[in-house]
Amino acid sequence: MSNIRIIDTHCHLDFNELKPRLDEVIKDAKINNVTDMVTISTNLSRIDTIKEISEQYKEVFFTVGVHPNEAHKDKQYDDYYFMENYSNHEKCVGIGEGGLDYFYNMDYKKLQKRSLEVQINVARSTNLPMIIHSRDADNDMIEILKSEYKNGPFRAILHCFSSGEDLAYCGLDLDFFISFSGILTFSSAKNIQKIAKNIPLSKILVETDSPYLAPSPVRGTVNEPKNCLHTSQFLSKLRNVNFFDLSETLYNNSLTIYNKIKLWNNK
Numbered sequence: 001m002s003n004i005r006i007i008d009t010h011c012h013l014d015f016n017e018l019k020p021r022l023d024e025v026i027k028d029a030k031i032n033n034v035t036d037m038v039t040i041s042t043n044l045s046r047i048d049t050i051k052e053i054s055e056q057y058k059e060v061f062f063t064v065g066v067h068p069n070e071a072h073k074d075k076q077y078d079d080y081y082f083m084e085n086y087s088n089h090e091k092c093v094g095i096g097e098g099g100l101d102y103f104y105n106m107d108y109k110k111l112q113k114r115s116l117e118v119q120i121n122v123a124r125s126t127n128l129p130m131i132i133h134s135r136d137a138d139n140d141m142i143e144i145l146k147s148e149y150k151n152g153p154f155r156a157i158l159h160c161f162s163s164g165e166d167l168a169y170c171g172l173d174l175d176f177f178i179s180f181s182g183i184l185t186f187s188s189a190k191n192i193q194k195i196a197k198n199i200p201l202s203k204i205l206v207e208t209d210s211p212y213l214a215p216s217p218v219r220g221t222v223n224e225p226k227n228c229l230h231t232s233q234f235l236s237k238l239r240n241v242n243f244f245d246l247s248e249t250l251y252n253n254s255l256t257i258y259n260k261i262k263l264w265n266n267k
């Protein structure tokens with residue numbers, strides 16, 4: 001499958017499960033047709049680490065932002081200028097992941113919301129895509145996205161999509177992309193599969209969210225960018241689209257939303 005190109009649009013290479021053996025992780029990704037990957041920021045105290053990973057490996061890009069479950073632990077959770085300034089790095093390709101997570105952190109709703117809104121403002125002013133994490137918070141998320149969009153358009157990815165149809169179609173109305181992780185391949189994920197089957201292919205991305213959520217048939221193992229291949233193959237069967245055509249579409253979608261990767265590769 002030498003002509004297949006896949007971009008893992010969301011992974012966490014700085015996490016302990018992957019960082020100690022990055023040479024191998026990146027080599028295995030490339031063997032499995034994953035040509036580029038975006039390592040996503042979760043806490044600004046770790047931003048220098050992910051920047052350094054992207055400087056060390058030409059295939060790795062990064063984002064700047066604060067995960068909703070980290071917002072109460074990150075003293076820079078709403079530091080607009082820090083994030084805006086950091087995003088000027090040539091390999092910083094997005095803002096986030098920011099969002100709402102009421103599954104783990106009901107106590108910090110206000111703080112999560114504030115952090116998300118600040119990150120959306122950075123995404124808007126830099127025109128970089130906002131990577132959105134939403135868990136058990138569909139209604140509040142829809143409300144924030146709609147009202148923020150009214151303040152001025154911005155670009156976004158609904159990452160590791162595991163929400164309901166309403167949030168999916170809200171995202172599509174705002175011209176956002178929807179990214180599917182290994183969850184898509186789980187037999188319990190019928191609702192997510194239905195969404196992935198019906199929305200426009202031109203709006204779909206794939207990701208691993210590694211080291212979590214390894215797709216079938218490697219479910220339960222430490223996930224790695226190389227496993228993006230399994231999720232892409234699953235999607236090709238689900239959509240009944242030839243695998244090469246599907247992977248090219250996903251690859252081009254990834255470069256459309258992460259346009260700084262395209263600029264970098266053309267250098």
Ligand SMILES: [Zn+2]
Binds near residue numbers: 010011012040097209
């Ligand atoms: Zn993530």
